[in-house]
Amino acid sequence: MTAKQDVNPQQATSPPDDERKARAGSPLERVIELAIKASGFSAILFVFAIFFFVFSTASEFIFEKLDFVEFLTSPEWYPTSLSNKRYGTLALLAGTVSVTGLAMLIAVPLGLGSALFISEFTSGSMKEGLKIVIELLAAIPSVVWGFIGLAVMNPLIIEVFDAPIGLNVLNGGIILGLMSVPIIVSIGEDALKAVPDSYREASLALGATRWQTARQVLFPAARSGLLAAVLLGVGRAIGETMAVLMATGHAVQIPGSPLDSVRTLTATIAAELGETAAGSDHYQALFAVGVLLFLLTFGVNLAADLIVRGRSSR
Amino acid sequence: MVQTDRTAYLLCAGLIALAACSSSNSDRTVLQNKGSDTLVNVAQAWAENYSRVKSDVAVVVSGGGSGTGIAALINGKVDIANASRKMKFEEHESMRQNGLKAAVQHTVARDAIVVFVHEDNPVSQLSVQQLACVYGEGGSCSTWTDLGIEVPGCAKQEIIRISRQSNSGTYVFFRETVLGETGDFKLGSRDMQGSKDVVDLVTHTPCAIGYSGMGYANEKLKSVCVSANDGEACVSPNAETAASGAYPIARGLYMYTIGEAEGAAKDYLDWILSPAGQAIVTQSGFVPVN
Known part of the structure; x- marks a missing residue:
């Protein structure tokens, strides 16, 4: 009650007694309030539960058998070797980082550009049509993207770049980039739409062009929303499995150029987990890879969060 | 009640x-x-x-x-x-x-594991040792030139190794027979989900070499004649040689x-x-x- 009054002083005009009576008289309202609160907290619960599950499955291996130096710095991933099992994830990590990085080089300018265009430079049926088409793009299943990578991009890359094989970082990066674009566009467009019109009017009134308004007023004002859009795009790219499994060539090596094949962390888990005996070293090592992936996305999110906060406090 | x-x-x-x-x-x-x-x-x-x-x-x-x-x-x-x-x-x-x-x-x-290459590849025969040199950890053969072969249409003559994911029986059998009991594959091979993917990829990739069970080979691919040791006569994979055990990679x-x-x-x-x-x-x- 009091908290509500603090936040929203207009409410104080209604008689507080009546309000209290109305609330006490409706147990349903309290149930609904609780349910909403619970669903709010459930997100936190799920995140911790998932992390706990992944970490506890891998914990025996992590604490007793894992050589951390090898795990993080060796590119040698030999989980099924008969003579010399090695669990180095550096090459897989390099695979994930290179494909995601290239995907973002493609998706961020394309995504933010089209968000800006849809939000500021077009209107009416064109705007609605574009939004619908981009939402459709988001609905394409990842296995279909993977198939495009395999069947369309592979021969194309061989042809254009004279590469020995078209399943590589470039292929995976383009596919993942295109998959991330719809997310960046729809969230970026929402962020730009949320900037009050008074900002635009003030800027234009001062004689700024629409481009100057977009670059110097709208982008800074919508900064945190746009960053969130990019981050969700990064998250999609890092976490994507099926499409990269099919498009990157699935080869354990540190790429020297965009035309080298790689294997990502997610693809390794997807390809190998189904066949390993539950509880074996290999099984637990794959969960340790899951922990690594979790820490990676957590790190990206945290870093971006700190950047947003650091900027806004200035 | x-x-x-x-x-x-x-x-x-x-x-x-x-x-x-x-x-x-x-x-x-x-x-x-x-x-x-x-x-x-x-x-x-x-x-x-x-x-x-x-x-x-x-x-x-x-x-x-x-x-x-x-x-x-x-x-x-x-x-x-x-x-x-x-x-x-x-x-x-x-x-x-x-x-x-x-x-x-x-x-x-x-079944015999057939080793195959692109139809333009002029290679006629390979020994199990050469295959180990191409596929095995520590093997030094990374280009077709290392094997004394010039493949038309293959950039830099790099050998593109197509292999299978580690859950495959074909993968394990190839490792045992070609790379030895304690051998491992060289990192950097393209590890495919199924034999069909291997066949498709080799069909479209001039630089590639791949392997699969006999049932998957087709006319668009060139099966390699394999000898058990360097310098010995090679044996083509077919029903007779697989049944008799003359073909070195049969199972x-x-x-x-x-x-x-x-x-x-x-x-x-x-x-x-x-x-x-x-x-x-x-x-x-x-x-x-x-």
């Missing part, structure tokens, strides 16, 4: 129906069969044809890999496991620990049962080894056992 009586009647009726159902089900024997992806197509063909021979037996076939099939056999989930490799010592051991009878191996077909394909097969499982295995069953092996591109 009346209410509870009625519920009791309903429950009874339900139970009777259920019992009737399950008894009618037991007229039809269901054999669960799971394992090797190499064998899955031929196993499905066997199951389909067998349902015409014996309509009261249904064989349910699924793939997943040799290891998966053997694990399912140990866990009691299947009657027959398909495997493109022999059972490992640890697998026999875990059967013993589960208090099961020893597994019995039935050789149901033979048996197996079905495993817990103890000697009995009842429906025994009839099924006998039929598989009969001329009718073995004709399906030939149709599927593998080599019959007799």
Whole structure:
């Protein structure tokens, strides 16, 4: 009650007694309030539960058998070797980082550009049509993207770049980039739409062009929303499995150029987990890879969060 | 009171129906069969044809890999496991620990791993040592030039190694036969999900070399003639050389049962080894056992 009054002083005009009576008289309202609160907290619960599950499955291996130096710095991933099992994830990590990085080089300018265009430079049926088409793009299943990578991009890359094989970082990066674009566009467009019109009017009134308004007023004002859009795009790219499994060539090596094949962390888990005996070293090592992936996305999110906060406090 | 009586009647009726159902089900024997992806197509063909021979037996076939099939056999989930490799010592051991009878191996077909390259590749023969040099960890052959071959249309003459994911029986068999008991693959090979993917990729990639079971080879690919040792005469992979064992990378394909097969499982295995069953092996591109 009091908290509500603090936040929203207009409410104080209604008689507080009546309000209290109305609330006490409706147990349903309290149930609904609780349910909403619970669903709010459930997100936190799920995140911790998932992390706990992944970490506890891998914990025996992590604490007793894992050589951390090898795990993080060796590119040698030999989980099924008969003579010399090695669990180095550096090459897989390099695979994930290179494909995601290239995907973002493609998706961020394309995504933010089209968000800006849809939000500021077009209107009416064109705007609605574009939004619908981009939402459709988001609905394409990842296995279909993977198939495009395999069947369309592979021969194309061989042809254009004279590469020995078209399943590589470039292929995976383009596919993942295109998959991330719809997310960046729809969230970026929402962020730009949320900037009050008074900002635009003030800027234009001062004689700024629409481009100057977009670059110097709208982008800074919508900064945190746009960053969130990019981050969700990064998250999609890092976490994507099926499409990269099919498009990157699935080869354990540190790429020297965009035309080298790689294997990502997610693809390794997807390809190998189904066949390993539950509880074996290999099984637990794959969960340790899951922990690594979790820490990676957590790190990206945290870093971006700190950047947003650091900027806004200035 | 009346209410509870009625519920009791309903429950009874339900139970009777259920019992009737399950008894009618037991007229039809269901054999669960799971394992090797190499064998899955031929196993499905066997199951389909067998349902015409014996309509009261249904064989349910699924793939997943040799290891998966053997694990399912140990866990009691299947009657027959398909495997493109022999059972490992640890697998026999875990059967013993589960208090099961020893597994019995039935050789149901033979297979040769065909090494193939793009049709433009002029290579005519390779030795097992050369294959190990290309595929094995520590092997120094990274370009076709290292093997004394010039491949038209292949950028930088780099050998693009196409391999399989580590869950595949073909992968394990190739590793054992070509790279040795303790050998490992060189990192950086493109590891495909299935044999079909390997075939597709090699068909479209001039630089590539790949391997798969005999059933998957097609005319658009060039099968390599393989010699067991450097300087020896090479043997082409075909039905005769695979059956006789002259081809260096040949193997048996197996079905495993817990103890000697009995009842429906025994009839099924006998039929598989009969001329009718073995004709399906030939149709599927593998080599019959007799």
